[in-house]
Amino acid sequence: MESFEKSWYVLHTYSGYENRVKANIESRAQSMGMGDFIFRVVVPEETEVEVKNGKEKEIVHKTFPGYVLVEMMMTDESWYVVRNTPGVTGFVGSHGAGSKPAPLLQEEINSILRSLGMSTRSVDLEVQVGDTVKIIEGAFAGLEGHVTEVDTEKEKLKVNINMFGRETSTELDFEQVDNID
Missing domain, CATH: 3.30.70.940 (NusG, N-terminal domain)
Structure with missing residues (x-):
């Protein structure tokens, strides 16, 4: 097989x-x-x-x-x-x-x-500061946000989400977001 x-x-x-x-x-x-x-x-x-x-x-x-x-x-x-x-x-x-x-x-x-604190899948996420991403996993799943920081070494990024009329910043793993086509 x-x-x-x-x-x-x-x-x-x-x-x-x-x-x-x-x-x-x-x-x-x-x-x-x-x-x-x-x-x-x-x-x-x-x-x-x-x-x-x-x-x-x-x-x-x-x-x-x-x-x-x-x-x-x-x-x-x-x-x-x-x-x-x-x-x-x-x-x-x-x-x-x-x-x-x-x-x-x-x-x-x-x-x-x-x-172990490792990524569960290898993610080929291509985002830059200013891009809009969709959150697919975690507490903010289903929301969209603007990327404010990208750390390719740790496979993490900071995203600003608009909640209740206020900007909220959150740190996410690459695997928790998807590009918006």
Whole structure:
């Protein structure tokens, strides 16, 4: 079952090797010309602040120890490259014997990426200060506003919305707005 649609898959790895597997997949994708099929590799982590002996220390914990998320198009070649990466023991959702795995549901990956503070989808939003956008997600969904600031690094923008006869400014993620045609 070859799929030419981008989907997220879960890889099982040796525990403690998640970051090494991520680096290996990224370098193999580049060196083997698979950049058009293997997109993002994510090791879900969360940072906690622990106080020990009166000193605050940030500790990074793996959200899913032994697992790595990869966004890819499932072709025979991309499956082979990822599956045979050192440290990868297999795909979650694959029944073995060379069968392809089932991708994560969109709701599952949206929830995981949002909890990590990451964009749930790659957005090719082309807006400039002064453009009008339609808000498609969040508290202001359905409203239109004027862009006052664009931060392409963080994929955020500031939009002025006219509410109750007053201008209200809000900060939104790129994925929360759409261009108005």
